Amino acid sequence: MEPSLPSTAPPLRRIADLPSPRGWPLVGHLFQLPRDSVHRGVERWCRELGPLFRFRAGARTLVVVADHDAIAALLRDRPEGFLRSSQLKAVGREMGLTPGLFGAEGEVWRRQRRMVMAGLDPNRVREYFPALQRVTRHLHERWRRAAADGRALDLQAELMRYTVDTVAGLAFGAEVDTLRSDDDVIQRHLDKIFPALFRRVMSPLPYWRWLRLPADRALEHSVAEVNRAIAGFIAQARARLAADPARRERPPNLLEAMIVAADRPDSGIDDLQVAGNVLTMLLAGEDTTAHTLAWALHLLHRHPAAMQRAVAEARALGDTIDALTPEALGRLDHIEACLYETMRLKPVAPFIVLEAARDTRIADLQVPAGTLVWCAMRRDSLEAGCFDRPHEFDPGRWLDERGAGAGKRISMPFGAGPRTCPGRYLALTEMKMVLAMLLGRFEIDEVSAPGGAEAEERMALTMVPVGLRMRLRERGR
Numbered sequence: 001m002e003p004s005l006p007s008t009a010p011p012l013r014r015i016a017d018l019p020s021p022r023g024w025p026l027v028g029h030l031f032q033l034p035r036d037s038v039h040r041g042v043e044r045w046c047r048e049l050g051p052l053f054r055f056r057a058g059a060r061t062l063v064v065v066a067d068h069d070a071i072a073a074l075l076r077d078r079p080e081g082f083l084r085s086s087q088l089k090a091v092g093r094e095m096g097l098t099p100g101l102f103g104a105e106g107e108v109w110r111r112q113r114r115m116v117m118a119g120l121d122p123n124r125v126r127e128y129f130p131a132l133q134r135v136t137r138h139l140h141e142r143w144r145r146a147a148a149d150g151r152a153l154d155l156q157a158e159l160m161r162y163t164v165d166t167v168a169g170l171a172f173g174a175e176v177d178t179l180r181s182d183d184d185v186i187q188r189h190l191d192k193i194f195p196a197l198f199r200r201v202m203s204p205l206p207y208w209r210w211l212r213l214p215a216d217r218a219l220e221h222s223v224a225e226v227n228r229a230i231a232g233f234i235a236q237a238r239a240r241l242a243a244d245p246a247r248r249e250r251p252p253n254l255l256e257a258m259i260v261a262a263d264r265p266d267s268g269i270d271d272l273q274v275a276g277n278v279l280t281m282l283l284a285g286e287d288t289t290a291h292t293l294a295w296a297l298h299l300l301h302r303h304p305a306a307m308q309r310a311v312a313e314a315r316a317l318g319d320t321i322d323a324l325t326p327e328a329l330g331r332l333d334h335i336e337a338c339l340y341e342t343m344r345l346k347p348v349a350p351f352i353v354l355e356a357a358r359d360t361r362i363a364d365l366q367v368p369a370g371t372l373v374w375c376a377m378r379r380d381s382l383e384a385g386c387f388d389r390p391h392e393f394d395p396g397r398w399l400d401e402r403g404a405g406a407g408k409r410i411s412m413p414f415g416a417g418p419r420t421c422p423g424r425y426l427a428l429t430e431m432k433m434v435l436a437m438l439l440g441r442f443e444i445d446e447v448s449a450p451g452g453a454e455a456e457e458r459m460a461l462t463m464v465p466v467g468l469r470m471r472l473r474e475r476g477r
């Protein structure tokens, strides 16, 4: 319901009253926004048109909101006021992706959210440390071999193996071990899903319904492989619970906790929701963390003073992976500041699209139910009124508590409100663990994009740095 206004208030604006970039008949602004850099196109319009405007993609009009306070208000008004985009959910279902927490709404979302939060809260993540250290040891061994061979590493692919192994180990109690295997690993199939989902959401025509290209057939194969792997994780978890019923009292991982909940009569959780959340954790936990780490390494390599300080902080923790305890990682203040500064400049989710669940308003704008709202998350992060020298990489701005608090409210790298990222503590822990291991044990000769320039940003549901390669030497060699 629309809130009532005092009679003296000026009338509300309608979406049609908003400024808009110049478009073309029928297609609107669709072809002015290349898919790979759609976030940059919208950010450019923000500079020209201000923090509230509209654009048209085919038949649909989107309202762009770029002011961080207005965005935070929308993100907080969930799940009642705003939903995730129904198109994203429909395309996901059509691809055969079982929905989980990310796409759930209403009461189903509430039940799943409680369960997932419990599985990823800081105390649980501390219990997972031995598993996290084991995966980090595998990454260390892999990178030692590459350093000894003088081989350049494809940074994204390496880091995505790490994040998949971590999520599978921690959240599902499963050893997928992509770091020690070069077979047809699940990560290769997962890697196809986000870019395909994004391609289809952005496609003006659902061509795949009439014409299946080789890429569509490869995608079907990948989705089937991922679903098969998920069925395997669930079967293994059920077998562990059957062999040791005491695990039901205190399930040691998120998957077993979900199964125990689903088995309770009237839990409202069914097997499909369990499978959907296994997939959601794999997808939401893989690219986001791996790409943020890749951006951080790239930025650190380009800023030697910040890098030197990060190296000193990592080396002060000692030189074994056993030394990377929760307390030790808690001392990595500068490294944590580098991560927040990376997420300000290179947020892997530079926009969030919401859909109004009911008639509502944004500032003085009337917003009918069903309106799509594009939250441009990075605009204020790059505004001089919000951050000093906003285009500079300056981790120091995150080192005093007040600055960090205010900065997080503006850049919101993990979103905001009731649907804020439940994996944020795990993600920060993983990223600090990898940086401490890497900077502590290796010298980094190169983290470069093709041509030696700053890496290009490519949107593929998350924002990927293009073509980063890393070359390492083992310390003391």
Ligand code: HEM
Residues within 6 Å of the ligand: 075, 101, 102, 103, 113, 116, 167, 280, 281, 282, 284, 285, 286, 288, 289, 292, 348, 349, 352, 413, 414, 415, 416, 417, 418, 419, 420, 421, 422, 423, 424, 426, 427, 428
């Ligand atoms: C650097 C790493 C990460 C970043 C930057 C990130 C960012 C985000 C953002 C921006 C959202 C949307 C929040 C909103 O709508 O307000 C989100 C949601 C979510 N994230 Fe993350 N994420 C990261 C890592 C992870 C990890 C490691 C996991 C789990 C293993 C995870 C699981 C999820 C889930 C399940 C949601 C949906 C929550 C809901 O709808 O209630 N994320 N994340």
